[in-house]
Amino acid sequence: MTGHLIRIGGRYVTYFASGEALLPQDVEVVGFDFSEDAELRSHPRLRRVLTTVVRPEPKFYGVLHWSDGSDLVALDEKVKSGEAEDGDFAGALLAEPRTVVCGECQAQVRVLVVDTGQALFASDLASRLRNHELKHSCPACGARLGLPVVEFIGG
Numbered sequence: 715m716t717g718h719l720i721r722i723g724g725r726y727v728t729y730f731a732s733g734e735a736l737l738p739q740d741v742e743v744v745g746f747d748f749s750e751d752a753e754l755r756s757h758p759r760l761r762r763v764l765t766t767v768v769r770p771e772p773k774f775y776g777v778l779h780w781s782d783g784s785d786l787v788a789l790d791e792k793v794k795s796g797e798a799e800d801g802d803f804a805g806a807l808l809a810e811p812r813t814v815v816c817g818e819c820q821a822q823v824r825v826l827v828v829d830t831g832q833a834l835f836a837s838d839l840a841s842r843l844r845n846h847e848l849k850h851s852c853p854a855c856g857a858r859l860g861l862p863v864v865e866f867i868g869g
């Protein structure tokens with residue numbers, strides 16, 4: 715496994731710094747898509763992570779997303795040198811790629827959406843969601859999306 719195994723809020727997460735590639739065996743990760751991963755690899759507002767639920771396998775593909783202008787290049791350096799702390803992730807939300815269908819125009823929209831069922835950041839998830847800049851409208855028709863979307867992808 716590539717990436718950097720770090721602890722956030724007591725949970726292990728595999729963190730990929732900007733430009734770092736997953737290995738071919740990582741394609742077995744749930745939710746991994748090669749072209750989407752290429753699109754997200756050097757994104758200014760997010761970093762790709764692999765998470766687990768209870769067991770070490772399977773691993774789930776997701777992103778940590780910031781909307782507060784956090785310097786993720788500096789964070790990459792802290793992670794690589796083992797100095798990253800929970801406070802460095804105070805503005806982050808865990809999101810995953812998913813297709814949502816607009817209830818108004820039925821457009822299928824590929825998004826990164828916050829997984830509110832994940833244990834990561836569960837203790838203060840409500841305030842994290844309040845403080846995060848979310849995408850509220852369908853890009854096709856402008857109707858309200860009922861999910862906590864942080865980015866549109868594949869556009």
Ligand SMILES: [Zn+2]
Binds near residue numbers: 856
């Ligand atoms: Zn729509």
